[in-house]
Amino acid sequence: MNTTPHDTTLTSADGRSALRMERRLPHPPRKVWAALTDPAALGRWFPSEVTVDLTPGGAMSFRFPGAAPGDPGMTGTVTDVEEPRLFAFTWGTDHLSWTVTPDGEGSLLTLVHTFGDRPGAASFASGWHLCVGALARLLDGDPTALGRDDGGLHESYITRLGLDRGxxxxxxxxxxxxxxxxxxxxxxxxxxxxxxxxxxxxxxxxxxxxxxxxxxxxxxxxxxxxxxxxxxxxxxxxxxxxxxxxxxxxxxxxxxxxxxxxxxxxxxxxxxxxxxxxxxxxxxxxxxxx
The missing domain is CATH 3.30.530.20 (START domain)
Structure with a gap:
């Protein structure tokens, strides 16, 4: 497993933190956009199954693998849709913003994850690292099974994001x-x-x-x-x-x-x-x- 961190930064203000991650993909923006917004594609790389009304204010639901029958999962709301550039939504109390911009013949994908639990940032970063890796494989036409972190990837983000300081x-x-x-x-x-x-x-x-x-x-x-x-x-x-x-x-x-x-x-x-x-x-x- 590749444990090299993506271009990643963490900022905090007013009790909230923003994790920003970038990944360059050798695919045009519209292809990346489809993988970000189509529920069937999302389910192959996102950490949960997703249903979405792809309009501002539209409802979203997230159901995690192994959830008990009848478990309602988590819910969210679409906050921004600007095809094929911006898709943003709430996920519980967190906010996720996915931006796709042209990058030569490919695309630059930028995720900004805003949340309240700053010490949890390495868990979020390592999780998104694996998810975006699966997204890249999906776009390449390769198997998309999510990898697992033995802890080394998490710890690399602890250091990179300055979460080892008291x-x-x-x-x-x-x-x-x-x-x-x-x-x-x-x-x-x-x-x-x-x-x-x-x-x-x-x-x-x-x-x-x-x-x-x-x-x-x-x-x-x-x-x-x-x-x-x-x-x-x-x-x-x-x-x-x-x-x-x-x-x-x-x-x-x-x-x-x-x-x-x-x-x-x-x-x-x-x-x-x-x-x-x-x-x-x-x-x-x-x-x-x-």
Whole structure:
């Protein structure tokens, strides 16, 4: 499978994010347009079966493979239709805009996916990467079965889109009451698998030192203060800091990690930020190989 990312950018403003992906196709715009808008063609490369009233304000429905009988699936509304240039619609709370422009003897296909869950952007990017690859095969007359990502494609987009970076937040005015380091990252395996990698067979127990997998050099093993395997675990770090690992629901591709470490005013949050970034990269790599 080709894991080279397409031309892709991610921007965020006012609580919404926009993922922009481009793909050059050696086919004329009208041929690409037909593959974008004909439900029979859509069903061969889009992640769900689609019905569509191809008029502005028209209704859409999305039914995913394996859905139970009677499951209504998701719905959307066509927002823009300008044949053969622009097709845009809502999909639940998200918005998708597909633009086709001439590019020599072929076309430039541009997708802008707008959504609220910025940490989920790598899941969306890797999913669209596979879908657009299937669309390209459809246009070429080749088999269109969607490929599967073992996690490597997802992780390449984590890096490309800058989703591997944490934040440092002050506690109190200007950090007068301390600092908080925070990472939120979509992972490629379920919580149980993540927990197994972190614990390495040594289950955290309240009052005992936390297993090494949960620590860094700036947050060595202190006593566990709370544990709810395989979802959450808090321990006392040094100097006088608290570390919490939380594994929640994400995009459906795996667990969503939220990691925080809070320390006092004299603590060095930048060193902690760098140490946790390295530790989470190690975890992510181990999960791809798991």
């Amino acid at each position: 934040t440092v937040e002050p506690v109190g005015p200007d950090g007068s009451q301390g600092w908080r380091v925070r990472f939120e990252r979509q992972l490629v395996r379920p919580a149980e698998s993540v927990w197994a990698v972190l614990s390495a067979g040594i289950e955290p127990v309240a009052g005992l030192p936390v297993p090494e997998g949960f620590t860094t050099a700036t947050a060595p093993a202190g006593p566990v203060t709370e544990v709810r395997a395989p979802r959450s675990r808090t321990y006392a770090g040094e100097p006088h800091s608290s570390v919490t690992w939380e594994l929640g629901e994400g995009t459906g591709h795996g667990a969503r990690l939220v990691l925080t470490q809070t320390g006092p005013a004299g603590w060095d949050p930048d060193a902690a930020l760098a140490a946790w970034r390295t530790r989470i990269e190690q975890l992510a790599a181990a999960l791809v190989d798991a």
